[in-house]
Amino acid sequence: MIESEDSEVQTFIEDVVVRDDDTPEILEAVRRTVFEHYPDADERMMYGGIMFSLEEDFGAVFVHTHHVTVEFS
Template sequence: MKKSINKEVREFIDCLCKTNPLNHQIIIASRKVVFDNYPNAKERIMYGGILFSLEEDFGGIFAYTNHVSFEFSVGFKFNDPDKLLEGKGKFRRHLKLKSLEEVESKKLDFFVKQS
């Protein structure tokens, strides 16, 4: 996995490694999904998490005590045949990731490709 060029992102990830190793692994795996699909994506710290953008923001990862949330800026538009996305807001939808396995089982790659 490539190391972030953004110093704040690197510090966020390093701190998480020490404070919540499981969420650290989930975030590393989620970043890999993003950069496998969008090698030129930019990332920055905002709202207490990592935001991803191409021409504009498309999503972000946020660590909570018992899970990681991957938020999609326009998730309401996504094809979600298995009803995995959560949220009832006007635009945003998210996946709650509570284990490393859920990065795959909740089809993060499928949704990132729709971003």
């Protein structure tokens, strides 16, 4: 897993890893893709998920019980 510089995000990631079998891999793939394309992106917790931003928010990933949602704005 890519470690987050944001402590809230890192705690969220660790909680997902502990409680679920499948979604951590999807969460990691989304985060890795974002940072491969936008290495300067920031991430923070908001609305119960991870928000990605450059100058403005551009997307988010939300982990649910049986699925993961990826949103772009």
